Amino acid sequence: MINRICGHKVSIISPVPQTTRNRVRGIYNDQQGQLVFVDTPGFHLSDKRINRHLKELATKTLYEVEVVLYLIDVTRPPGEEEEALINLLRGFEERLIVALNKIDISDTHAARIREELTSAMDEPGIHLISALTGQGVDALLQAIWDRAPEGERMYPEDYYTDQSPDFRIAEIIREKAILQTRQEVPHSLYVDISDMEMKDRDRYLWVRGFIYVERESQKGIVVGKGGEKIKTIIREAEQECNQLFPYEVKLDIRVKARPKWRKDEGLLTRIIN
Ligand SMILES: Nc1nc2c(ncn2[C@@H]2O[C@H](COP(=O)(O)OP(=O)(O)OP(=O)(O)O)[C@@H](O)[C@H]2O)c(=O)[nH]1
Ligand SMILES: [Mg+2]
Missing domain, CATH: 3.40.50.300 (P-loop containing nucleotide triphosphate hydrolases)
Known part of the structure; x- marks a missing residue:
């Protein structure tokens, strides 16, 4: 909506x-x-x-x-x-x-x-x-x-969101990963962007990110046979990022297991806010 x-x-x-x-x-x-x-x-x-x-x-x-x-x-x-x-x-x-x-x-x-x-x-x-x-x-x-009560505008008139680029990119990657996986895996995923850098004279944004799952066995589900799933996730996420940003986005994504992350109070506080 x-x-x-x-x-x-x-x-x-x-x-x-x-x-x-x-x-x-x-x-x-x-x-x-x-x-x-x-x-x-x-x-x-x-x-x-x-x-x-x-x-x-x-x-x-x-x-x-x-x-x-x-x-x-x-x-x-x-x-x-x-x-x-x-x-x-x-x-x-x-x-x-x-x-x-x-x-x-x-x-x-x-x-x-x-x-x-x-x-x-x-x-x-x-x-x-x-x-x-x-x-x-x-x-x-x-x-x-x-x-709605009257008040000053909170943002410039041409803004439609205030999300940072790294958050938006992480969310788009997560959406594509959710859509490519089934059962428990979507709930077991989170995405962390560890590094971003404009390259080639500001022609593209290079992004290093990690898709974390909870169990080693879930890594294969995200990666897919011969890397087919992760390639689709990356391709679809890049396509969407390229529509959103004024520069090209190139994603370098790894899949890692982080057991029991959903019980890690410190991590939850960092990623849910
Ligand atoms: N048919 C139909 N589907 C809709 C409509 N609005 C949303 N959906 C679908 O409902 C599903 C859930 O949409 P979301 O926007 O993720 O729902 P949400 O309430 O934000 O859910 P959470 O973020 O998971 O709490 C998606 O598959 C949407 O495509 C609608 O008006 N009609
Ligand atoms: Mg929602």
Whole structure:
């Protein structure tokens, strides 16, 4: 949704839950002014250390923003997780806007979700949208404008995100790696950029990065037979980087195992923020 509103790829996207691990800002500018969207990790009920970090990040963001947009996937049946989230968001009702996303899909749980929201909350403003087709997005945007307090612009008008190049490149590599792998592997991945350098008289950016997995056995899954998977990941990530940056990007990627990284408090604090 942020990508659609901002008109650019701000956040990476995948079918795998918990793709977003950071706060990712998307900036929208028009004649009315500027809105700064803060994408957060999803809210998952799990006590695993990494989930605790993701949940804390999402929760603390609620206190730092002026409008809270609760985006619900109508293809998911509402359950315990949605209930916990509604309970949490009840404390933010004054600044809450709800959007039911994926209404381009015909057979959904939208009716039940709507019922649960209206019984738990006091007249929640509910918007039906499709981030994919754009349906309902203008009306949602107007509702956000109506709620947003006036203030100075936070960024120059031509900005659509404030992410650093190394973060964006790491995210794009992670997206391509998630899309090329299955089962547990996407959750076991993180990407670290260790070095970047402009080369050949600023004609290209050379980037050294590592894809970390949790187990030695997962390295082969990311690398693929004869290096076929990692080559695809690199090719697709380079293509996307080349569209984003005004210079060519050349990726030098290695795959490494870092056992139990998802339990490493210091690392989690560094990469989830
Ligand atoms: N049909 C349809 N699919 C959508 C729509 N919006 C998002 N998707 C798909 O839903 C999946 C999840 O999208 P993400 O943007 O990664 O979802 P997210 O809520 O940010 O999830 P996390 O970052 O994992 O918490 C992807 O496969 C998207 O292509 C929509 O409006 N319609
Ligand atoms: Mg996301």
